[in-house]
């Protein structure tokens with residue numbers, strides 16, 4: 084495990100390195116030239132320089148053995164610098180994941196040690212032209228090569244699409260169909276028959292090299308089959324989804340904050356109608372504060388999931404999906420608001436927010452699209468709803484009610500309203516068999532994510548109040564500010580769950596006209612409407628905190 088001190092030192096070196104080697108002008112130029120700064124990426128991954136990859140390699144193979152929480156912190160920091168460069172580093176994390184979870188001890192020793200000691204860059208080759216979200220449609224094949232009846236190697240043939248580091252990696256993990264099922268193989272860059280295309284001309288993350296790969300009867304020895312047993316590929320990929328989705332969640336979070344952290348100082352200097360924009364409530368309460376609340380709700384979920392993964396609770400795929408979904412959607416919206424917040428300047432290259440917006444767009448697509456996340460989340464929680472006879476989310480609500488009793492300002496009462504409404508929407512959907520409509524299933528995924536994040540942010544606010552946050556946790560907001568953010572988000576979540584839940588249930592024919600009033604009442608809509616009281620005051624307070632004027636305001640009030 085990495086100590087907090089070591090983590091903070093690594094983050095500091097990363098920031099200092101970026102300031103020197105990747106200042107804004109350099110980033111703008113590389114983006115315009117559509118160029119991956121390979122030397123910078125190698126510097127970041129080189130053991131005698133920044134050595135970021137050492138963080139996720141276990142100590143026994145020469146790494147630092149960082150956990151999910153450490154990786155989240157580093158990913159957020161990298162995303163704040165540049166998402167393209169962050170993606171190049173992520174590709175080595177991803178590419179080595181099948182090895183970390185599924186390889187034989189000998190394979191781990193060879194490859195993980197090489198990543199640690201030589202700074203080997205990896206790429207992760209899963210996606211194909213015809214197999215994106217549905218990896219089951221995989222067409223790349225790995226044919227057995229036998230000698231005297233023994234498998235001595237494989238011949239791999241197929242095409243891979245959109246592979247990060249595709250044109251620059253030293254080694255690749257490639258998913259291919261063997262006679263025993265999908266399996267990962269390690270292929271080195273100079274293998275005969277292995278080629279890559281020119282880099283794609285992309286909307287964003289233009290500092291990341293993305294290329295298609297072609298494998299034409301590429302021969303590998305049998306020891307390149309990860310784990311040594313065929314057919315384990317999809318399980319090995321699944322085993323790390325919680326963890327890898329958390330990394331992309333941290334990307335969305337970091338990029339969203341990067342945009343807001345440009346908009347906030349800008350608005351203190353930009354004078355319109357006689358005063359700085361930061362003084363205008365119609366500006367801060369639309370373009371800044373709600374985005375901060377959504378990003379911090381996602382952060383709460385990321386941090387809690389990372390702690391649980393580090394505590395050995397398993398791969399937490401659904402929680403990883405919720406974290407990714409919420410953080411990347413929030414990051415996108417925040418970056419878009421960042422452009423609006425800078426007006427015409429925001430629309431130009433020079434002010435960077437438009438680049439951040441283009442870059443962050445990928446995070447709702449790669450490592451599982453938002454729609455696939457909605458499906459994953461909804462299916463899993465649907466099972467919980469059924470198994471508990473509809474009580475799962477009522478129980479979550481009760482836990483929030485108990486939390487509210489001990490921490491009355493943490494927003495847990497409003498999160499409880501969201502959970503109760505969610506349980507009722509899901510029960511109505513069960514009785515009327517509404518999840519036969521895929522749209523309803525996916526919308527439930529969104530509502531579940533909002534409700535769960537509201538509960539999680541309330542827990543985070545309460546922990547902060549007790550001074551019990553993880554020592555590595557982000558400390559940007561004090562307890563009062565976190566509680567206000569939690570209330571802001573929970574009000575939004577409760578309203579969204581109840582009103583959109585009502586809309587979709589009625590929309591799918593789940594209640595008759597006559598039963599609508601009773602359903603509205605069961606969702607607790609009047610209470611949810613009353614709970615909106617105080618929203619503007621909380622937003623005023625958060626704006627004051629963000630602009631460093633909360634203390635002054637309190638002084639004046641006293």
Ligand SMILES: Cc1cc2nc3c(=O)[nH]c(=O)nc-3n(C[C@H](O)[C@H](O)[C@H](O)COP(=O)(O)OP(=O)(O)OC[C@H]3O[C@@H](n4cnc5c(N)ncnc54)[C@H](O)[C@@H]3O)c2cc1C
Nearest residue numbers: 207208209210215216245246247293448449450451452454
């Ligand atoms: C810049 C970049 C870098 C990437 N890096 C890598 C990498 O390093 N390694 C790698 O293996 N892959 C990588 N990818 C691939 C990425 O993971 C896929 O693009 C992604 O999984 C989506 O697959 P697809 O593009 O085929 O879209 P599709 O799966 O065709 O999806 C298209 C749209 O349909 C929706 N959709 C799909 N299935 C369903 C369904 N069943 N129901 C409802 N809606 C559905 C999707 O949500 C999406 O909106 C990268 C992609 C990009 C663009």
